[in-house]
Amino acid sequence: MARPLKSFEYFEPSTIDEATRLLSTYQPTVKVIAAGVDLIPRMRSRKIQPQYLVSMMNIPGLTNIENDEESLRFGSMTTLMSLERLLKDDKTYPALYEAIHQLSSTQVKNTATLVGNLCVATPASDMSSALCALGAKLKISGISTERTVPIKDFYLGVGQTVLQPDEIITEVIVPRPSANSGNAFLNLLRVKCDVAKVNVGVSLVLANDRCKEVRIVLGAVAPIIVRAKQAEEKLLKANSFDKKAIEEAAQTAAMEVTPITDLRSTAEYRKEMVKVLVKQALEKAWSRAK
């Protein structure tokens, strides 16, 4: 049954500056609230009990989306649904679209923000794997600091990120994939809307039948998202990018990951599924790069 939330003080700053100051003042018992879709259930179950909440809702500009020749950029209050709608007919960022499209329910996506999903820092975040494969970066603001962090460097562990107590993400920047490139996202779930047993985001650039650049990012196989570096290496060294090279890369990826057994899956099964998903995702990305 839904318990009431414990009391807290609520702030609704109207600038980033004000927000970062509030976060700094009230740490460590303060939390940022975007839509609250993840935060409120955790507060309800008493997993976290912040005494102060700082809402991002009234800061102008954080729902802006810009999509041009250089990159896709969106503010940290952009909802998953607005991105899903934007990317539906777009052929440039299919990995991101696929990750959002299969995620959760309409109700959740209508208010939940993509950045909120990133900040939960679950090892199984579909958004993180897709965005990392696309080489996305996060713009972060603190009291007197501003920095850009590649998403691959954003996570430190389960529920842990590089965000300092006064820092918030303001924008996500996804560089536009170059010509002859393809990207894809796949995951494996017990039932729809569940958390992934394994997920994979891939992006690749081809040149003369060879693989020039590749990123294979795996989620739910380690405390944070990981790149299958040895598998990527195999693809870059292969004389031609073909079914055989993909097969070998998939096997290598399965060998190099060290997942755990938990309630969603066993380590052995996860490894086996890494092989299957990496193969399928590479084939999908390949067909898009042709």
Place this chain on the structure above:
Amino acid sequence: MAEQRVILNVNGRNYDISIEPEMTLVEVLRDKLDLTGTKISCGEGECGACTVLMDGKPCLSCCTLAIQAQGKSIVTIEGLAEKGQLHPLQKSFIDHGAIQCGYCTPGMILTSKALLDENPNPTPEDVKTALAGNLCRCTGYVKIVDAVMAAADEIKK
């Protein structure tokens, strides 16, 4: 914590009320505004029983702070009937036996309304996709999908 004054627009009417910031939207709807059509069930955003429309879009009122719903136009199941006439979806749910215990029904109908507002000609597959976040433990969903499809036809007439 001290109460704060908020103005919520629900079913076309502005409510000027004092609430604690920790009150979720569903708690305010039910306990402050006596609009008990919206249900509380899982409290985790899994079941969809607390679905209301915010600016026309289905949202979870149990995972939303009421204070953050200010400035939005909120529609609950109580806001669907007009002049004592049930909305075609409400009528269709009754006619098709798409209601058993009724606990999921307000959420089902509101999510369906948002679907039909946007897509007046849905396929059964569209209906199932739209309703993926609304769980029903009685009907087996078949009658619910039938009811939404029939309501879509009725609305077009």
